[in-house]
Structures are given as structure tokens and as C-alpha cells.
Amino acid sequence: MGEGSMTQPPLNRRPSWRLAPPDDARTQGVVVSGFSDLPWAEALFLYAKDSGAAWINALRAAAPITNAAGKEKEARAAALAFTCTGLASVGLPYEVLETFSPQFREGMYQEDRLRRLGDKIDGEWQSTVIRGGPIWSGNVPIEQPATATPSTPVTVHALLLLYDKDQADAQRWAAEVGQTLAPLGVTIVRQLSLDLRLDKRIGREHFGFADGLSQPIPFGPSVVLSDGRPSERDPWHGVPLGEILLGHENAHSEKAPGPFIPTDEKARADLLPEGAPEGFLNLGLNGSYMVARELRQYVASFWQSLRTGAERIRAHDPNAAHVTAEWLAERVIGRNVDGHLLCPSGFPAAQDGLPQNDFGFMRDDRYGHGCPLGSHVRRANPRDGLAKDAASAQTLLDASNNHRILRRGRKFGGPVDDRYRDDQQERGLLFMCLNSDIARQFEFVQQTWILNRNFATLFDETDPLVGPKGPFTVREQPLRRIVEVETFVQSAGGEYFFLPSIPALDYLGRL
Amino acid sequence: MRQTTLSVALEVEPVSVDRLSALIDSVKCQEEDPASGYAEKYGRLQAGVPVLHFMSMSVFPSADYDPVFVIEANFDGPPGVFWGQMEATLGPQLRAMLRCCKKPANRDGPLFVAVTSPDSRYPVAPYFAARSLRPSAFHHGNRGLDRGRILDEGRLFLATRKALAQPDPAAPNPYRLMPAARIHTELRAALKSAFPWLEQPASVRISLAERIGDWLRVAGFLFLVLVGLSIPGMIVAFISPWPRFLVLFGIAAVLIYLGLYRMRAPLAGKGAPTRSGGLTIESLSFQNDLTSLAHPVTLTIGVLLFLGIYGVVASVIATWLGIAVTGYWFDKLWWPSFRVVALGLLSGVFFTLPAIVLWLRWLELRDSSQDAPPLNPELLREMARREDRIAQNHMGSLVLVKPGVLRMALFRAGHLGLGLIVRATATEERHAQNVRLDFIEKAHGGLTLAWGSGIGFPPTRFLVLDGASHGRQFKAWARHSMTVTRFWFSAYKDYTVDQIERHARIADGLRKPTLTPKEAAEWARDL
Incomplete structure (x- = not known):
């Protein structure tokens, strides 16, 4: 429970976090768990044209949505989230939709948002999007549905995640769900088979690197540790629970605002007034916003490009015999393949059987001579690395932690036999993360850190892993190396989803 | 090279607001027109106004006052040169914009008429120069570097x-x-x-003279603050023996501290404590450079030194004033003057200042804040459409200041003091880039001090606590008071302060x- 999405929990790990009753039974299990014991999953993207809400209950009968109270390891698990157009299609009134966050209501493919997320600028899809534009989205906004132009050919109303121990079982389960939904007018418009195959007990993404190592650790009155102790703020990764779950106190000392609905008898049976204005019930309580992006990874292109880059560096510098494709790839990521942070003094000692994750950059690697300033892990979570001096390190660490996201992504596509050979297979990562404030968390990370061309006084470069083709700086002494990296990851679709609480699902099913 | 920052705020004839906006948009289109004959966008302004770093033009609508046309500019050298170059480059356009504005009721009225009358060729530069305001608080990211x-x-x-x-x-x-x-x-x-x-x-x-000037202004400001705080004590010190004085102010101070203690907590549900980033005692750190006032030792020595210098200088001034009034000699008046100044300073620091804080806290506990300022979706969309296109964004905001003598005095003194201190220490400020969302987390204490006197601002505590720490609420409040920046020029659009x-x-x-x-x-x- 509470662990990262892709890395197997070690045997002697420290206690993880979970939700205390009664919130645990009211919250979807995917909030507290990446279901690492269920290595196979199916992601079903659903479209429900004029189907009302009856399909929700039928779906829950076929695939019971897992709550966060499970004390035993689940045999299978499921999670369900809706796009804004999906909620409109099940009959949630416009007045209620208006109470969701603007980012959710506008959708990921709103024109100005596309520019900020680096997907489409001045009408042109960027190189980080697949040729011809993305395949799927929620196709919002809904304000003027009659005149709105669909952003993508495929419209997604809901995302159903089915987790199982076995691949065949997961696929069989998905087929059964499809057969249940088809008569109700709900179609599976896209399906991705996800997995968590472990290599030496490490979950790796397709480029071969350990993933999901660093996650925020929620604390607050509704959080307890797996050994029963109350939660405390982790000095490096602690975030208030409201950063993940709506209706709980967040980093800005307020209950994370979520949607609410007018009080009526039908809703009163399921929802609580806690945190909602007078006369309303809190539809968002114990729910969250889920960001999903289907990212395709080009493994051969990644390794070939870095091999070429390494050869070029060695040709430039007779002293650079140590520079190989692996050496460069580690700098692109910021960790070695097993997840150990690159430090000028060598890898930090392992912690609880896992790569060390309790560190700041200011003390050990201020100038990025180990973990490059522009590397993926440093951009995705700069910790205290943007501080101008040691005295401001804590302020910057706290500021960074106000933008953390809880990742729940899994990879899709088969294993890689030869990483230098393009086998024409489609593979990648279904990036999913949970946050309560899409603008302050996911969008901030993407815009202000990942795609910032001036990040940490770098000039005209973005994230070398998920950004577009361009320069990437590796600091060495006396001179930094600037390597041209290609586009290795492209987006094929994405949307903002609402992950309702269990009571909110009950309510939606009765609309 | 000394940089100048100024603002021009002009009231607009309500019926002409669309015309004015169209004129500003037209200048923007001309500057961005690839067929303008210049190699790059804004080439005319780049070449015509070589002293200019940044310039914005906005029109602020409001339900409380008629629209306001605001020009903000940051340039090298004195304003006269800047406005002269602006006249030569954009003179006809600026004149047309002025014709959409109201005639000022003060002595600038005849100048306005001369500039805006039909077929006028009277230069516009003197009018803009006359209407220019120097902001009381500003920050130059790269002070001393000319364009x-x-x-x-x-x-x-x-x-x-x-x-x-x-x-x-x-x-x-x-x-x-x-x-x-x-x-x-x-x-x-x-x-x-x-x-x-x-x-x-x-x-x-930054020349030595400029640096000395900065510190003298800071010292002068603090000197006047201490004189103001000392006045009640100095008056009583004239007529009261010092033991009685100490007992009297001691009792009063204790009562005030008790009041402060009782009022220290935020209202239920209105607190927003943070671990860092605020203007608190905890902000001081032994890890700071010893030359920085953020180092506790340096700050303590600096404060004691300044209080000592204040005591001597104020006593000398008081003695000379006493000589002028009474005709007595220096040696007869020095010790009585010093006694009055010292007792006044003592009461100022331990009684008057806490009393003002108590008054402020009393007001804060009764302030109303705007939890959900109305946001115009179309305006927000228009702002979003123009933002995040280059490395720098411009954000302009107009707010009303809370009424009351204390609020106005604190607003003026706070902004003046903040402005002077920022100027004096600007070379140490390398982290400040453009205003971003994370600025709230990193500098909420300063933001609260600077903005906390605005109507509807999130609840504050002791002037610098809470306030902007209510991040979402502060952002909504700030967004509510912003408008579309219709024209934004940056002479070096790809560079940040750090770069x-x-x-x-x-x-x-x-x-x-x-x-x-x-x-x-x-x-x-x-x-």
C-alpha cells in the first residue's frame, strides 16, 4: 500500500502509508496502492453515447471498484475515472460540472493549455506528439457542444483499470466487461495492456531504467502507517493528504476544493456535506483528479541516438573513454539503471533495500556534476536544487513539495529484445498521476520544470527524456558537454479524469 | 547605469475604452508585422528606443472607477531621454491614445489640451513626463546592467x-x-x-555614490520611523522623572504584550502556517553569508549599531534645537536631550511599536477577505491566450487599499521601506525571475507585506504571516485584480534574470x- 507504481516493495522496507477508517472504505484503492502484487492490467477507454448512468452499476457488478480498506492482498482490483464529457454524458447537470476545477472542465487539449504543456504551439502539433496529432481525449470543452470541434478522433468518457495476477485473466476479465457494457451502449474505444514485469525485483520502464522510485508521502489525521502508528511529515517527501485527495487539508492550509452538488434525498444517501457550502453535498470528498497521458517510447531511437552522441564525444575528447551510450543514458535520467542517484562522490548507500531517495541536491551535488541539472529526475522533482544558497534550501525543498504528484503509471507493449534494433513494436507508458490541483501540481511540473528552457540557468534546452529534440547539458570539469538528443517519447492521447470516491460512484450510478 | 522604473496611470473616457484598446492592439500588430521592414518583431521599438528594457500597456476596467490606461516602463537613464525617443518612434500613436483619456483636473489640464487638440503638433513627451509616477517599491533583477x-x-x-x-x-x-x-x-x-x-x-x-545613497536613504527612513515611534515617549519624558517614566511605560508595555499574546492566534480556519518562505525570525539563518542582514549575528550587530547611532545623532539634533529655542549652551542641554531621546527610543521600541502592532492586529481580526473573487471567464481566457509565449510574462494588477489612517501609513511606510531595502540589497537577489506560481511558496511573506493592505486580500496576521500563504485564494485574488496586457515589449525576450x-x-x-x-x-x- 502506498508504494510506487512500478518498483517491487523490498522485504525490509519501512512502514508505508494507508488511509484510516472511515476514509479508507470511501476511497478508491488506486489512491493508496499501485497494486504491485497484480502485475498485469488492462486499461479500457470507454465511450458512452446517450447511455445514461445505468452502465456504471452494470460495470461495477462485472468489475467491482476496489476501495482502499483492503487489508489482505487483493486477487484482482479495479479503478474507474471519468472525463468531463463522460460526467456530462451520465447526466451530471451543468451546474454541478461548473464546480469542478477549471482545468478539468476545459480539458487537457484546450488551446492555451496545449501550448503550456508543449503539445501544440501556434496551431502546429509539436514533435512530442505522434504524427497527425493525438488519437484520444475527452474532447472537451462542453460549454458549447454544438460548435465544439473535436480535438481527437476518439472521444473517451471513462477510464477503467483492471488489475490481475495473470495476463490471460486480465484480458479475459476485460472481455467480460466489454460484453457487459456493449448492450448498454458503452463501447471500448481503446484498450492498452499494461504490465509491471519485474527484473531483479525492480520495475523498469522500456528504456531499461528503474521507475516509480520517488513518490510523495501523504500525512494528516486520515493517514496511518501500515504498522498502525499515526503518520508524521516525512522531511523529504511529506505532503498533506489534501495534495492527493479532495476534501482534505492541502499544502495551502485549506481543504482541497472539489465539486459539490445540491442536497437532495438521492444524493444524501451517499454523500456527506463535510466541506461543502450550506445546502450542498461534497461530491469530491475522497476523490482525486487523475492525469493520464499515453506516451510512446522509441527504445531503439533512444539508444542509437545516445550511442552516436557518445561516439561523437569520444571523438572530440580523447580523455572521454568513459562516455558510452549507457553513461549518457544515465545522465539523461539522472539515476543509474537500477535507480541509484548519480552523485559526484558515487552512488549514495541503499536505504531499506531500495536506492537512496532521502536526499537533497544542495549539499552533495549543487552544480550538477553528478546528476545533471537538466536531467529528467532533477527536472521532475528539483527538491532543494534550485536554492541559491544553503540557507534557502529548506524553502526551496518545501516549495518543490507543493507540486508533487502521486504516480500510478504502467508500461504497455512487449519486452525489448535488442535495444538498438527497431522492432516496429508499439510500446510506452500510460502515464497516470493523482493530484488535487491540476494547475499547481501536474501542469506546473510539466511547464515550469520539465519544459522550461531556462531551468536552473540552462539555456534553450528542455527535458532530455520527454522533451523535444534539442541540446542537453552534462556538466563536467572544466567544461560542460552539450549533447544533441532526439525526441524519444511522443504523446498519443491524454486527458484529465475525475477519480470519484466510492460514495460518489454510488451516486453517479443512480443518476 | 541607473535604471528608471515608472508608471503612467491615466483615466480613460468610458466611451473611448474600446477605441483605446484597439489603438494599443494596432501598435502591437504593427510591431509584430513581418512586413514592417525590420528583421525581427518589435524591431521599430528596439531601434527607436534604445534605452528601453521593458514596456507594457494595459487598460484596467473596474466597477469602482472609470477605466485606467496604464503604461509601465523600465529604461536606462532619465525619463526625459526615454520619452523623447518614444515620441520620435510612436508619437502619433501615443497622441491618439491620449485623446481617449480624460483631461486631468489639476495643473496638467492645459498641457493635455495642447497635446490632444485637433491637428496638434505639441510634443506628447512633456505630458507623459508630467504624468509619470515612480513606484514606491520595485525590484531590478539585473541592477546596473544597461540594455x-x-x-x-x-x-x-x-x-x-x-x-x-x-x-x-x-x-x-x-x-x-x-x-x-x-x-x-x-x-x-x-x-x-x-x-x-x-x-x-x-x-x-552600482557606483559607490549610488550605493552610499541607497544606504543613506534606508538609514534616513529608519531614522524617521524611530523618531515617529519615539514621539509619545519623548513628550512624556519632558515632564516625567525617569523612574516614574519607566514604571508608567513598563506597565503600559506589559498590558500591550498581554493583548498581543491573547490575539496572536489566527481566527479559526483562517491560519496558513508555513515551514519556510515567510518573513519570520526563522528566516534568519547562520547559513547565510555573514555580510547579509539575514545572518542573525550581522542583524543583531546592525540593529544595535544603528540604535546607538540614532541615539547620538538624534540627541545632537535635539540639543541644537534646544539651543535655538532656549539659548542655553550645548553642555547644559546635551544630557537632558540625550535623556529625552533615550527614553523616547526605549518607549518607541518597547511600547509604541507593539501598540501599533496591537492596533493592526485588532484591525486584522475584523478584516473581511474575499474568498471567491468574481472572475470574468472571457478576460481570463484572453489573458491565458497571451501568456507563456516568451521567457517573461507581464502581470499588471490594480487593487484598492483598505481604508483607515493606520493602514494607509503602513502601506506607504511598508512600500517605501520595502523599496529601499530591495534597492540596497538588489545585487544579492539572484533568484528572482519572473512572477510565477511558485513565487507564492518562496516569498509569501514579502508578498503579504506588499499586498496585504489591499481590499479583499486573504486574512493576514501581524502584517507578514498567513496572507499569501493561502496560495489558491491569493492567486484568485491577484487574478481578479489583473487585466489583459495588451502590449508587452521586452528587449531581451529569451533571457531570464539568472541567465x-x-x-x-x-x-x-x-x-x-x-x-x-x-x-x-x-x-x-x-x-
Whole structure:
């Protein structure tokens, strides 16, 4: 429970976090768990044209949505989230939709948002999007549905995640769900088979690197540790629970605002007034916003490009015999393949059987001579690395932690036999993360850190892993190396989803 | 080179607001027109106003007052030169904009008529100069660097990257085999012909006179604050023996501290405590540079030293005033004057200041804040459409200040003090880039001090606590008071404050014929 999405929990790990009753039974299990014991999953993207809400209950009968109270390891698990157009299609009134966050209501493919997320600028899809534009989205906004132009050919109303121990079982389960939904007018418009195959007990993404190592650790009155102790703020990764779950106190000392609905008898049976204005019930309580992006990874292109880059560096510098494709790839990521942070003094000692994750950059690697300033892990979570001096390190660490996201992504596509050979297979990562404030968390990370061309006084470069083709700086002494990296990851679709609480699902099913 | 920051705020005839907005948009279109004859966008303004760093034009609508046309500009040198260049470049457009504005009721009225009358050829520059305001608080990210130098050093930076890059992918790069000091020598030799100014020393960014002037202004401000705080005590000290004085003010101070203690907590549900980023005692750190006032030792010594100097200077002034009034000699008046000043200072620090804080806290507990300011979706969309296109964003905001004598005094004093301190320490501020969302987390204490007197601001505590720490609420409040920036010019749109400082460090190193190995290693880190 509470662990990262892709890395197997070690045997002697420290206690993880979970939700205390009664919130645990009211919250979807995917909030507290990446279901690492269920290595196979199916992601079903659903479209429900004029189907009302009856399909929700039928779906829950076929695939019971897992709550966060499970004390035993689940045999299978499921999670369900809706796009804004999906909620409109099940009959949630416009007045209620208006109470969701603007980012959710506008959708990921709103024109100005596309520019900020680096997907489409001045009408042109960027190189980080697949040729011809993305395949799927929620196709919002809904304000003027009659005149709105669909952003993508495929419209997604809901995302159903089915987790199982076995691949065949997961696929069989998905087929059964499809057969249940088809008569109700709900179609599976896209399906991705996800997995968590472990290599030496490490979950790796397709480029071969350990993933999901660093996650925020929620604390607050509704959080307890797996050994029963109350939660405390982790000095490096602690975030208030409201950063993940709506209706709980967040980093800005307020209950994370979520949607609410007018009080009526039908809703009163399921929802609580806690945190909602007078006369309303809190539809968002114990729910969250889920960001999903289907990212395709080009493994051969990644390794070939870095091999070429390494050869070029060695040709430039007779002293650079140590520079190989692996050496460069580690700098692109910021960790070695097993997840150990690159430090000028060598890898930090392992912690609880896992790569060390309790560190700041200011003390050990201020100038990025180990973990490059522009590397993926440093951009995705700069910790205290943007501080101008040691005295401001804590302020910057706290500021960074106000933008953390809880990742729940899994990879899709088969294993890689030869990483230098393009086998024409489609593979990648279904990036999913949970946050309560899409603008302050996911969008901030993407815009202000990942795609910032001036990040940490770098000039005209973005994230070398998920950004577009361009320069990437590796600091060495006396001179930094600037390597041209290609586009290795492209987006094929994405949307903002609402992950309702269990009571909110009950309510939606009765609309 | 001294930079000037100014604002011009002009009331607009309500019926002409659309016309004014269209005129500003028209200037923007002209500047961005690829057929303008200039190599790049905004080429006319770049060439015509060579002193200009940044300029914005906005029209603020409001339900509380008629629309306001605001021009904000940051430029090198005095305002006269700037407005003269603006007149030569955009004179007809500026005149047309002025015709959409109201005639001012003060002595600038005749000048307005002269400028805006039909077929007028009277220059617009004097009118804009007359209507210009110097903001009481501002921050220059790269103080002392004039526009030409910033652009020159930017070109030098690009040239260094080109020189260090590898032209032949298969051949060894000579720079890779050199120690840092040699890289410096070779690079300097390679770039000298294209950048002959490397042979000349850089101009001083902040002259000694300017720096002394800054500190004198800070000292003068603090001196006046202490005099103001001391007045009640000095009056009583004239008529009261010192033991009675101490007992009287001691009791009053204790009562005030009790009141403060009782009022210290935030209202239920209105607190927003943070671990860092605020203007609190905890902000002081022994890890700070010993030359910084954020170091506890330096701050303590500085405060004690200043209080001592204040006591002596104020006593001398009081003695001379006493001589002028009474005709007694210096030796007869010195000790009585010193006694009055010292007792006044004592009461000012331990009674008057806490009493003002208590008054402020009393007001804060009764303030109303706007939890959900109305946001115009169309305006928000228009703002979003224009933002995040270059490395810098412009954000303009107009707010009403809370009524009351204390609020106005604190607002004025706070902004003046903040402005002076920022100016005095600007060279240490290298982290401040453009205003971003994370600014709330990093500098909410300063934001609360600067904005907390605005109507509807999130609940504050002791002037600097909570307030902007209510991040979402503060953002909504700030967004509510913003409007579309219709025109935004930046002379160096690709550079951030930090990047410009990096350029300056590289250029400073290359200006020196040689560097020591240690200096060279540090210098090469920026290449």
C-alpha cells in the first residue's frame, strides 16, 4: 500500500502509508496502492453515447471498484475515472460540472493549455506528439457542444483499470466487461495492456531504467502507517493528504476544493456535506483528479541516438573513454539503471533495500556534476536544487513539495529484445498521476520544470527524456558537454479524469 | 547605469475604452508585422528606443472607477531621454491614445489640451513626463546592467557556445584537452576581434555614490520611523522623572504584550502556517553569508549599531534645537536631550511599536477577505491566450487599499521601506525571475507585506504571516485584480534574470587577460 507504481516493495522496507477508517472504505484503492502484487492490467477507454448512468452499476457488478480498506492482498482490483464529457454524458447537470476545477472542465487539449504543456504551439502539433496529432481525449470543452470541434478522433468518457495476477485473466476479465457494457451502449474505444514485469525485483520502464522510485508521502489525521502508528511529515517527501485527495487539508492550509452538488434525498444517501457550502453535498470528498497521458517510447531511437552522441564525444575528447551510450543514458535520467542517484562522490548507500531517495541536491551535488541539472529526475522533482544558497534550501525543498504528484503509471507493449534494433513494436507508458490541483501540481511540473528552457540557468534546452529534440547539458570539469538528443517519447492521447470516491460512484450510478 | 522604473496611470473616457484598446492592439500588430521592414518583431521599438528594457500597456476596467490606461516602463537613464525617443518612434500613436483619456483636473489640464487638440503638433513627451509616477517599491533583477550591455553580453555568450562547439564531429576538440585557465586564454583570444570591448573594463554596475545613497536613504527612513515611534515617549519624558517614566511605560508595555499574546492566534480556519518562505525570525539563518542582514549575528550587530547611532545623532539634533529655542549652551542641554531621546527610543521600541502592532492586529481580526473573487471567464481566457509565449510574462494588477489612517501609513511606510531595502540589497537577489506560481511558496511573506493592505486580500496576521500563504485564494485574488496586457515589449525576450547574470559572469571573466586556476575553474562552470 502506498508504494510506487512500478518498483517491487523490498522485504525490509519501512512502514508505508494507508488511509484510516472511515476514509479508507470511501476511497478508491488506486489512491493508496499501485497494486504491485497484480502485475498485469488492462486499461479500457470507454465511450458512452446517450447511455445514461445505468452502465456504471452494470460495470461495477462485472468489475467491482476496489476501495482502499483492503487489508489482505487483493486477487484482482479495479479503478474507474471519468472525463468531463463522460460526467456530462451520465447526466451530471451543468451546474454541478461548473464546480469542478477549471482545468478539468476545459480539458487537457484546450488551446492555451496545449501550448503550456508543449503539445501544440501556434496551431502546429509539436514533435512530442505522434504524427497527425493525438488519437484520444475527452474532447472537451462542453460549454458549447454544438460548435465544439473535436480535438481527437476518439472521444473517451471513462477510464477503467483492471488489475490481475495473470495476463490471460486480465484480458479475459476485460472481455467480460466489454460484453457487459456493449448492450448498454458503452463501447471500448481503446484498450492498452499494461504490465509491471519485474527484473531483479525492480520495475523498469522500456528504456531499461528503474521507475516509480520517488513518490510523495501523504500525512494528516486520515493517514496511518501500515504498522498502525499515526503518520508524521516525512522531511523529504511529506505532503498533506489534501495534495492527493479532495476534501482534505492541502499544502495551502485549506481543504482541497472539489465539486459539490445540491442536497437532495438521492444524493444524501451517499454523500456527506463535510466541506461543502450550506445546502450542498461534497461530491469530491475522497476523490482525486487523475492525469493520464499515453506516451510512446522509441527504445531503439533512444539508444542509437545516445550511442552516436557518445561516439561523437569520444571523438572530440580523447580523455572521454568513459562516455558510452549507457553513461549518457544515465545522465539523461539522472539515476543509474537500477535507480541509484548519480552523485559526484558515487552512488549514495541503499536505504531499506531500495536506492537512496532521502536526499537533497544542495549539499552533495549543487552544480550538477553528478546528476545533471537538466536531467529528467532533477527536472521532475528539483527538491532543494534550485536554492541559491544553503540557507534557502529548506524553502526551496518545501516549495518543490507543493507540486508533487502521486504516480500510478504502467508500461504497455512487449519486452525489448535488442535495444538498438527497431522492432516496429508499439510500446510506452500510460502515464497516470493523482493530484488535487491540476494547475499547481501536474501542469506546473510539466511547464515550469520539465519544459522550461531556462531551468536552473540552462539555456534553450528542455527535458532530455520527454522533451523535444534539442541540446542537453552534462556538466563536467572544466567544461560542460552539450549533447544533441532526439525526441524519444511522443504523446498519443491524454486527458484529465475525475477519480470519484466510492460514495460518489454510488451516486453517479443512480443518476 | 541607473535604471528608471515608472508608471503612467491615466483615466480613460468610458466611451473611448474600446477605441483605446484597439489603438494599443494596432501598435502591437504593427510591431509584430513581418512586413514592417525590420528583421525581427518589435524591431521599430528596439531601434527607436534604445534605452528601453521593458514596456507594457494595459487598460484596467473596474466597477469602482472609470477605466485606467496604464503604461509601465523600465529604461536606462532619465525619463526625459526615454520619452523623447518614444515620441520620435510612436508619437502619433501615443497622441491618439491620449485623446481617449480624460483631461486631468489639476495643473496638467492645459498641457493635455495642447497635446490632444485637433491637428496638434505639441510634443506628447512633456505630458507623459508630467504624468509619470515612480513606484514606491520595485525590484531590478539585473541592477546596473544597461540594455546595450545585456544584449552585447548575450551575443558574447552565444559566441562562446559556438566557439566551444565542435565543428567537425570526428576531430578532437582542442578545448577539451585544456585546463580551465588555458581555455580562458584561448577563448579570449578567439573572441577579442569580434568583441573588442573585451579589452575595456566593464562599467561599474552600482557606483559607490549610488550605493552610499541607497544606504543613506534606508538609514534616513529608519531614522524617521524611530523618531515617529519615539514621539509619545519623548513628550512624556519632558515632564516625567525617569523612574516614574519607566514604571508608567513598563506597565503600559506589559498590558500591550498581554493583548498581543491573547490575539496572536489566527481566527479559526483562517491560519496558513508555513515551514519556510515567510518573513519570520526563522528566516534568519547562520547559513547565510555573514555580510547579509539575514545572518542573525550581522542583524543583531546592525540593529544595535544603528540604535546607538540614532541615539547620538538624534540627541545632537535635539540639543541644537534646544539651543535655538532656549539659548542655553550645548553642555547644559546635551544630557537632558540625550535623556529625552533615550527614553523616547526605549518607549518607541518597547511600547509604541507593539501598540501599533496591537492596533493592526485588532484591525486584522475584523478584516473581511474575499474568498471567491468574481472572475470574468472571457478576460481570463484572453489573458491565458497571451501568456507563456516568451521567457517573461507581464502581470499588471490594480487593487484598492483598505481604508483607515493606520493602514494607509503602513502601506506607504511598508512600500517605501520595502523599496529601499530591495534597492540596497538588489545585487544579492539572484533568484528572482519572473512572477510565477511558485513565487507564492518562496516569498509569501514579502508578498503579504506588499499586498496585504489591499481590499479583499486573504486574512493576514501581524502584517507578514498567513496572507499569501493561502496560495489558491491569493492567486484568485491577484487574478481578479489583473487585466489583459495588451502590449508587452521586452528587449531581451529569451533571457531570464539568472541567465543575464550568467552572461555577465562569463563576460567579466573574458575581460580579464588572465585568471588564476581557481578563478578559471569557477568561471568555466558558466560556459
